[in-house]
Amino acid sequence: MPRLCEFYPGICLTTEEKAWKNLSQGKKNPSQVKKNLSQGKKNLSQVKKNLSQGKKNLSQGKKNLSQVKKNLSQGKKNLSQGKKNLSQGKKNLSQSNKNLSHVKKNISHSTV
Secondary structure, rough: OOOOHHHHOOOOOOOOHHHHHHHHHHHHHHHHHHHHHHHHHHHHHHHHHHHHHHHHHHHHHHHHHHHHHHHHHHHHHHHHHHHHHHHHHHHHHHHHHHHHHHHHHHHHHHHO
């Protein structure tokens, strides 16, 4: 079976041509590797900054959550106290109505 280079001259490389091509590629790669390494360092630096900021945000979030819990606890205490005050107010109102009823009876008996 014929090789492609027999139909398309220049498509097949000799062993020596391949070696020179690989050597040439190898010379170009260190430059690219340096660029990639530099970019990688920049990316790593940015990741570290983002991580640091994330830690700060998490810490602030924990503080905020703690404050919310304290506020919620205080709100529950206030609600409980409000319920007690309302209950006491109802008792006072009931007692006042009884007293008013007695006063009205006394007035009606005294005018008779």
